[in-house]
Each structure stands twice: as structure tokens, then as C-alpha cells.
Amino acid sequence: MEVNGIPNVRTCIAPLLEGVAVRMQDRLASWPQNNTDNAFVSTVQDIDILIVGAGPAGMEAALQAATFGASVLLVDENQRVGGQLIKQTHKFFGSKEEKAGTRGISIAKDLEDQLCDDRFKDKIDVLLDATVFGFYEDDTEDRYTFGVISRKEYKSRLIKVVCRSVIFTVGAMENMLLFPGNDLPGVYGAGAVQTLMNVYGVKPGERVLMVGAGNVGLIVGYQLLQAGIKVDRVVEAAPTIGGYHVHAAKLRRCSVPIYTRHSIKEVFGADCVKGAVVVELDDHWNPIQGSEEIVTCDTVCLAVGLTPSTRLLEQIGVDMALVPEAGGYIALHDERMQTSVPRVYVAGDSSGIEEASTAMIEGKIAGAMAAKQLGYQQEKAQTAYEGFLKELKRLRAGPFGAKPRDAKQRIQRLWRKRP
Amino acid sequence: MKHHAIVCRCEDITEQDVIDAIHQGYTDLEELRRKLRIGMGPCQGRVCISLVKKILEKETGKKVSVESYPTSRPPVIPISLGALAKKTRGENETKS
Numbered sequence: 001m002e003v004n005g006i007p008n009v010r011t012c013i014a015p016l017l018e019g020v021a022v023r024m025q026d027r028l029a030s031w032p033q034n035n036t037d038n039a040f041v042s043t044v045q046d047i048d049i050l051i052v053g054a055g056p057a058g059m060e061a062a063l064q065a066a067t068f069g070a071s072v073l074l075v076d077e078n079q080r081v082g083g084q085l086i087k088q089t090h091k092f093f094g095s096k097e098e099k100a101g102t103r104g105i106s107i108a109k110d111l112e113d114q115l116c117d118d119r120f121k122d123k124i125d126v127l128l129d130a131t132v133f134g135f136y137e138d139d140t141e142d143r144y145t146f147g148v149i150s151r152k153e154y155k156s157r158l159i160k161v162v163c164r165s166v167i168f169t170v171g172a173m174e175n176m177l178l179f180p181g182n183d184l185p186g187v188y189g190a191g192a193v194q195t196l197m198n199v200y201g202v203k204p205g206e207r208v209l210m211v212g213a214g215n216v217g218l219i220v221g222y223q224l225l226q227a228g229i230k231v232d233r234v235v236e237a238a239p240t241i242g243g244y245h246v247h248a249a250k251l252r253r254c255s256v257p258i259y260t261r262h263s264i265k266e267v268f269g270a271d272c273v274k275g276a277v278v279v280e281l282d283d284h285w286n287p288i289q290g291s292e293e294i295v296t297c298d299t300v301c302l303a304v305g306l307t308p309s310t311r312l313l314e315q316i317g318v319d320m321a322l323v324p325e326a327g328g329y330i331a332l333h334d335e336r337m338q339t340s341v342p343r344v345y346v347a348g349d350s351s352g353i354e355e356a357s358t359a360m361i362e363g364k365i366a367g368a369m370a371a372k373q374l375g376y377q378q379e380k381a382q383t384a385y386e387g388f389l390k391e392l393k394r395l396r397a398g399p400f401g402a403k404p405r406d407a408k409q410r411i412q413r414l415w416r417k418r419p
Numbered sequence: 420m421k422h423h424a425i426v427c428r429c430e431d432i433t434e435q436d437v438i439d440a441i442h443q444g445y446t447d448l449e450e451l452r453r454k455l456r457i458g459m460g461p462c463q464g465r466v467c468i469s470l471v472k473k474i475l476e477k478e479t480g481k482k483v484s485v486e487s488y489p490t491s492r493p494p495v496i497p498i499s500l501g502a503l504a505k506k507t508r509g510e511n512e513t514k515s
Contacts, residue, residue: 134493149498156502176466178434178473181422266422307469314491322485328469329485 001025043160047073047125049370050146050163052132052312055083056356057348057363058169059111064367064384065167066123069376073161074115075127075148081115082108083171085356087194089226090219092357093244093400104356105198128152130159135315138162144316144343165343165370168313169363172306172327172349177211180266186273190220190303197227205299209276210234211264215355217303218247224301225254232295235262235278237285244400264300265292273298308350316341321414325407326352332415335389337366338373340418345370352411354404361392426474427467429460437471441478448472448487458489461497 002023049065051058054076062074080086088104102110115124130150138145144166148159174189181187188196188204190212196202208229210221213236221231234251239261241248248258265277265287280291306327310320313331319340322329330352337345345366348359365388372381396405424434432455445454448471457471458464472483 131496133495133498136493147493149494149496149502156499158498158502173465176470178424178426178470180424183425183428184422268422311463311491311495315493315495320485329488 042157043162044073044125045162047071047161047163048165048374048376049073049367050075050132050144050161050166051169051367052166053083053169053171053348053350054078054081054126054128055169055171055348055359056085056107056111057359057366058083058167059115060360060363061167061169061345061347061367061370062124063111063114063120064364065371065376066120066367068368068371068381068384070123070165070371070374072124073127073163074124075130075132075161077129077131079129081112081126081128084191084194085111087191087198088219088356089198089223100357107356107360127159132161132312135312142343164374165345167337167345167347167363167366167370168331168350169346169348169359169366170309170312170350172308172353174302175305175307177264177302177304179264181268181273184267184269184273185271186269186298187267187300188302190216190301193220193299193301194223197223197229203227203229204301205273205297206230207232207297208299208301209264209278209295209297210301210303212236212303212305213238213241213243213248213258213260214303214305215243215247216306217301218243218251220301220303221256222247222250222254225251225256229299231256232297233278234258235264236260237263237281263287267300273300276300306349306353308353310350313339313344313346313350316344318344318346319418321411323352323407323410323414325403325410330411332411332418334415335365335412336369336385337362338369343370343373352404352407354407358392358395358404361388361395364388365392426470427455427457427460429462429467430456432457432467434474437474438478441475446475446479448475448483448489451475452489463491463495464489 002025004021048070049072051062051074054074062072065072085104085108091101091103093100129152130148132146132148134147136145143162146161148161150157174191193204196204208224208231210217213234221234224231261281262278263281265279267273267276275294275296277292278295279287282288308327308330319332320329321332331339331346333339333346337347339346347362347366368381368384372378426432426434426437440451440454445451452458457467475483
């Protein structure tokens with residue numbers, strides 16, 4: 001609701017005063033003109049493409065778009081670019097073009113160097129330590145307005161960004177599990193464990209129970225061993241290991257047991273984790289009474305899946321659908337990575353949970369096609385796009401690509417079925 | 420000591436709080452949100468909404484549709500009023 005010209009007011013808790021002007025607001029808000037006159041708002045005008053999130057997809061999107069001549073503003077919440085890549089000390093799979101055999105941290109450095117390259121000096125602006133917090137309707141047709149808050153040097157600064165096109169490469173959120181003691185110090189998400197260990201060089205604990213045997217759980221489990229931390233076991237609720245065999249085998253060779261059909265029931269300890277109770281599950285995922293076992297540990301690491309981040313996409317009002325194979329509620333998109341709203345693109349985990357290698361190609365596609373759509377080097381961009389599309393298909397062709405392939409095919413079907 | 424299973428860390432809401440509210444008749448996400456303040460804290464529902472959805476489906480035996488998820492509105496992260504409304508002169512950047 002809009003109250004006295006101020007959009008997005010939660011009228012349910014706003015005081016009702018004499019003469020107050022309340023207007024219905026259908027999802028989109030206008031930038032509050034009269035209220036910003038006095039406020040400190042700096043404006044970034046006439047950007048071709050705003051890219052939200054400087055992870056693997058966002059960095060590649062920026063490089064592609066700039067290569068074809070578009071001006072780009074790349075915004076990220078963190079104090080450095082790279083997204084999850086800066087935590088990934090393991091080598092990548094895939095073919096040579098997808099940087100197989102290279103560690104994630106090296107890919108991040110390489111892409112960062114490219115972003116800083118002289119030839120992109122006038123094309124790419126990187127804004128770190130800043131969050132795109134909202135979408136606002138713009139007076140000008142074919143422009144989008146976003147509110148950005150910069151936190152540099154602990155000072156909040158509001159920036160209004162006006163752009164012609166936007167690419168959302170915002171990644172995903174880690175899933176949480178419900179069990180007694182799930183907020184005790186020592187219970188971590190796998191992302192936090194990786195940040196502590198691989199970015200800050202801090203051991204999260206001495207003895208870890210890993211929950212989840214997908215690739216994240218398996219890889220982080222092995223990285224814990226590399227850091228000299230004991231991994232008691234991995235428990236996985238599903239009847240089979242979800243991650244790649246090669247990652248599971250590395251853990252097994254180091255004699256870390258992987259228990260499928262097992263889950264965590266609770267953790268115990270007065271003010272921090274002292275141990276956990278694990279339990280076997282039946283065919284219906286219900287705990288089997290009497291199968292409880294106590295695991296002594298000071299850390300519980302949760303690697304139980306990711307959910308795509310879609311809140312800004314929801315604000316814009318793009319067509320969404322529930323696609324469980326892709327990790328949840330996602331923005332429908334075509335093969336060019338464009339959503340149902342013109343010039344609004346999506347790539348990487350926020351378009352469906354997959355991997356950094358495919359996220360990078362999706363980012364390239366979105367970057368090239370967004371630039372093409374704005375009229376930059378259309379033929380060259382189209383040729384590049386066709387190449388990226390082939391790369392993507394090749395990468396998803398193997399048996400490991402089955403799940404994301406199914407997810408993306410379902411997204412395509414839903415895309416075509418839109419009214 | 421028996422610990423609680425926390426659903427919403429921002430507002431310190433437990434699994435039992437949610438179950439109790441459902442049994443009191445708050446049987447959709449919006450009602451639960453207004454009753455318990457789930458999804459209204461600094462994380463704006465990133466952690467709790469999918470957990471509450473699971474509890475709700477288990478307790479009521481009914482599927483919760485994604486259309487009933489709370490609406491996403493700006494700002495998606497907490498921003499101080501000072502940042503939004505501070506009066507400062509001079510600094511105006513324009514990129515052309």
C-alpha cells in the first residue's frame with residue numbers, strides 16, 4: 001500500500017490519522033519523488049545492465065555484456081567478488097573449456113583479473129559491500145529502477161540505480177533442518193563452515209558430524225579432513241548418496257563412514273554442541289524407534305540443500321513456478337535466460353540449483369543476450385550465444401547432468417505453457 | 420536439558436510455538452506470520468518460511484501453495500531509517 005506518497009507501507013501496522021491518503025499498490029511501487037528531495041540519494045543513471053551478484057554467473061555475465069559494448073554495474077553484498085568460488089579449494093570437473101582441473105579459488109581470481117582489465121575500464125563498474133534491496137517502477141518506459149544500499153566503511157549510503165536491463169545472479173540460500181538444539185553454537189550451515197575454514201583459515205571445531213551426502217556435504221567433509229579436523233561420519237536421509245561417486249570415494253578412503261537412510265534427531269550440550277543423536281529412517285522417512293545412536297562431536301555441519309533466491313524477481317513480478325528438481329520456487333526463463341518480463345534475466349543458482357561450471361555458462365548467455373537485446377553487436381553476440389548453448393548442453397549431457405537437465409527441461413516446458 | 424527446535428531465529432519461535440498456533444486455528448502462512456511474527460525479522464523469512472510450510476502441511480494434511488507465501492517487498496534487508504531519510508547536501512554522483 002502507498003500512504004501519503006510513500007510506497008510499500010505495511011498499512012496493517014501504520015497509524016490511521018485524519019486526512020491520510022492511502023492508495024492500493026499492485027506489487028510495483030514508484031520511487032517516492034517528494035520524499036527523496038531532502039534525502040541523501042545518489043543516482044547512477046543510464047547503466048545498460050545492472051547485474052545483481054558477483055558470483056561465477058554474475059562475473060561471466062558482466063564480462064560478456066561488456067565485451068559486446070554494454071555498460072555494466074555489478075553489485076555484490078560481499079567485500080570481494082567471486083561468490084562461493086572463493087571458498088572452493090577443490091578442482092572442478094567437466095571439459096577444458098569449463099576450467100576442469102582448476103580450483104574454484106583460482107577461477108575466482110582469474111575472473112576478478114578479467115573484470116579489472118583495462119579494456120573494460122569504461123564498461124564495468126563493480127560496487128561491493130552493497131545490496132540491491134528493492135525494485136521500483138520508473139517513470140521512463142524501458143528503464144528499471146532499483147534501490148541499492150552501500151555499506152562501505154560502515155556508512156550506509158542510498159543509491160538509486162536506473163538501468164535498461166537487469167541480470168539476477170543472486171545465488172541461493174542454504175536450507176535449515178528442524179531438530180532440538182538446532183540453534184546451539186556449533187551447528188553450522190556448510191557455507192559457514194567453508195567460509196570459516198577456507199576464507200578465514202579458522203577451524204570451526206575438532207570433530208564434525210556432517211548431515212547430507214550431496215556434493216556440498218561430501219566436498220566440505222573432505223575439506224574438513226584436509227584442515228586436520230575429524231569427521232565422525234556423514235548421515236544422509238535418502239537411500240542413496242546424492243553427490244558424485246568420486247567425492248564419496250575420497251571420504252571413504254579416509255575411513256569416514258557414510259550412513260544413508262540416517263538423519264540427525266537432536267543435538268545436546270548445555271551452551272554449545274557436545275554431541276548429537278542420529279537415527280535410522282524407514283521407507284517413509286520416519287525415524288525407527290530404538291535405532292538411535294550417540295555421536296560425540298563439537299560441530300554439526302548441515303549440507304541439506306539450497307533454495308534459489310528469488311525475492312527481487314518476485315518484486316518485479318516475473319512468472320514463477322515451483323520446480324522441486326531446481327530447488328524450489330524459481331523464475332521461469334527461456335533458453336536465453338530471459339524471464340517473462342522483458343530485459344530481466346536470471347542465471348546461476350537463482351535460476352535453479354546446479355553447479356558453478358554451468359552457472360558460468362548461463363551467466364555468459366545472459367550477458368551476451370542482454371547486450372544483444374540492447375542493440376550491441378547483434379550478430380557477434382548471437383554467434384557467441386549459440387556457442388555457449390552448445391557448451392551448456394555438452395556439460396549437462398553426462399549422467400551427472402541428469403537432474404539439472406530434467407529440471408531445466410521442466411522449466412522450458414512450463415515456460416512454453418505460460419498463458 | 421531438552422532443547423527447543425528453533426524455526427525462526429530472528430523472533431525466537433520454536434516448532435512447538437508453530438504447532439500450538441496451528442491447533443489454535445491459525446492455519447495459513449499469513450495468519451501464522453501475523454500471530455508469531457515469523458518472516459518479519461531481519462532475515463525476512465529466508466530461513467523460516469519453508470520450515471513453517473513443512474510443519475503446516477504435516478499438521479493440517481493439506482498442501483500449502485506457493486501463492487500463499489508472504490509477498491516480497493523492498494527492502495529485502497534491514498536498512499536504517501537514517502540511511503533512507505538522512506538529509507545531506509552536496510554528494511550527487513551521476514554516471515553518464
